[in-house]
Amino acid sequence: MSPSVTPATDNRPDSGADLLLPVPDDDGAPFWEYAARGELRVQACSGCDELRFPPRPCCPHCQSFAAHWQRMSGRGRIWSYVLPHPPLLPAYAALPGYNAIVVELADAPRIRLVGNLVTAADAPLNSVEPARLRIGAPVRAAFHTMPGGVTVPRWLLERP
Amino acid sequence: MGATLKDATAIAGIGQTPFAKQLPASEKALACRAIVAALDDAGIAASEVDAFASYTMEETDEVEMAKAIGAGDVTHFSKVGYGGGGSCATVAHLAAAIATGQASVGVAWRSRKRGSGPRPWKNTQVQLPTPGQWTRPFGLLRPADEIGMLARRYMHEYGATRDHLFNVALACRNRANQNPAAIMYERPLTREMYMTARWISEPLCLFDNCLETDGALACVVVSAERARDCRQRPVYVHSAAQGLPAQHHGMVNYWNDDPLTGPAWTAARQLWKGADLGPQDVDVAQIYDAFTPLIPLSLEGYGFCGRGEGAAFTEGGALEIGGRLPLNTGGGGLSEAYVHGFNLITEGVKQLRGTSTAQVPDAATCLVTAGEGVPTSALLLRS
Ligand SMILES: [Zn+2]
Numbered sequence: 001m002s003p004s005v006t007p008a009t010d011n012r013p014d015s016g017a018d019l020l021l022p023v024p025d026d027d028g029a030p031f032w033e034y035a036a037r038g039e040l041r042v043q044a045c046s047g048c049d050e051l052r053f054p055p056r057p058c059c060p061h062c063q064s065f066a067a068h069w070q071r072m073s074g075r076g077r078i079w080s081y082v083l084p085h086p087p088l089l090p091a092y093a094a095l096p097g098y099n100a101i102v103v104e105l106a107d108a109p110r111i112r113l114v115g116n117l118v119t120a121a122d123a124p125l126n127s128v129e130p131a132r133l134r135i136g137a138p139v140r141a142a143f144h145t146m147p148g149g150v151t152v153p154r155w156l157l158e159r160p
Numbered sequence: 161m162g163a164t165l166k167d168a169t170a171i172a173g174i175g176q177t178p179f180a181k182q183l184p185a186s187e188k189a190l191a192c193r194a195i196v197a198a199l200d201d202a203g204i205a206a207s208e209v210d211a212f213a214s215y216t217m218e219e220t221d222e223v224e225m226a227k228a229i230g231a232g233d234v235t236h237f238s239k240v241g242y243g244g245g246g247s248c249a250t251v252a253h254l255a256a257a258i259a260t261g262q263a264s265v266g267v268a269w270r271s272r273k274r275g276s277g278p279r280p281w282k283n284t285q286v287q288l289p290t291p292g293q294w295t296r297p298f299g300l301l302r303p304a305d306e307i308g309m310l311a312r313r314y315m316h317e318y319g320a321t322r323d324h325l326f327n328v329a330l331a332c333r334n335r336a337n338q339n340p341a342a343i344m345y346e347r348p349l350t351r352e353m354y355m356t357a358r359w360i361s362e363p364l365c366l367f368d369n370c371l372e373t374d375g376a377l378a379c380v381v382v383s384a385e386r387a388r389d390c391r392q393r394p395v396y397v398h399s400a401a402q403g404l405p406a407q408h409h410g411m412v413n414y415w416n417d418d419p420l421t422g423p424a425w426t427a428a429r430q431l432w433k434g435a436d437l438g439p440q441d442v443d444v445a446q447i448y449d450a451f452t453p454l455i456p457l458s459l460e461g462y463g464f465c466g467r468g469e470g471a472a473f474t475e476g477g478a479l480e481i482g483g484r485l486p487l488n489t490g491g492g493g494l495s496e497a498y499v500h501g502f503n504l505i506t507e508g509v510k511q512l513r514g515t516s517t518a519q520v521p522d523a524a525t526c527l528v529t530a531g532e533g534v535p536t537s538a539l540l541l542r543s
Binding site: 019020021022023024025027028053054060079080081082083084085087088089092095098100102110111112113114115116125130135146150152 | 279282290295296297300305359360363407409415
């Protein structure tokens, strides 16, 4: 899979148009392919079963080059969060009060993913009231297809 | 026992240009001015320079510098990666080269037009593939966002507050108010200004972030023996270290088992291993301060306090002149100039010469550190 980086033509500021799209490398491409199918998967070593993130060619525990992609439950907790303010790239500046969060996965707390907390998979990045963000809050993954055609995981509060 | 770096070399000269939000001269011209000033300070002819070291992000290169200043044959040159993590390592590489006979007069430098130049994080073409594919699309765009994420977690785990971060910003600003070369020389900071400042990336506000500066600095490294015949009192490189910890991932170290113990911890172990001194012997510290949270994290990493105690360490004026550990006595990156931390090296030299604008009486040892959060480096200097 090699998603296009061409900016989308839809310019409504709350639609997510012109947000940056992931540019996968060889190691990361399967993550985005599974995400496009609505699956959250993490690279695992086929030699020793250790999970690793971000993906890379070789297992740091046993040096095996054999790997597979393990499906995760999609449940996690907020590990930390920030609320970025300008100066920002224009598409993000158009979403005042948006959040960026780090989620630690319930099934593998050492695996942490950067994402966004939203009210629904396709809702804007600033759809959650900032006051609702809390370290430790349980969250679950949802999948959003961006205007450029790439699907990314986003996060919903378990108890909205 | 093999060769040792301990006190084998010294910083014999320092030089700098003015600092400003905008300077008309090019980065190349600024670099030449800083290097020529540093050689003049040492009393060493440019034709004797045979080694250069700078950062991989430095855009003026050694070929141009050597030619412009009139260096002789150059037998050692090196560049260190990871932005502000490279500052102290430039001096360390020269010290190692000189201590092992690969060169005799080394110049380290940094010239940057960050005040009037582009912001590196805006170049998404460069940043979006590995590792940016895991962070940038979600709006984690700038170093301030990445460190803000760590800072929020640190505050949550250890009860650190914005008042602790203010203590850091204030100590640097107070020192800048004593330093006529500092950008913030005549601009005092109050708690109210800090608490009501605009956010950059909550929990970090404007005053938690370094300046954006045009300027250049340089220093000259020679053998300890040679330094004793130079114009200025030698400042010895007592110990030096770099640090890239196991499973580190750069500024977004969230995938490390323990993201709150960054590269400072690794550099510190090596730095103290090579020293006759420990943290308790440090009279004054120049700790890399692109963001205020880097100070408590570094205080812990370099062993001035225990894990989780870095924020509390800043209380009671500890970082002020007369406090337990006077910090960033020229004003640091937060209030003097942000030139990727090189001003922290030259300020360390000024303290040990006894010529700082915020002189710590009888300062004999100074810790200087490079950027925490990225593969880093550190120097322990002594008079
Ligand atoms: Zn393995």
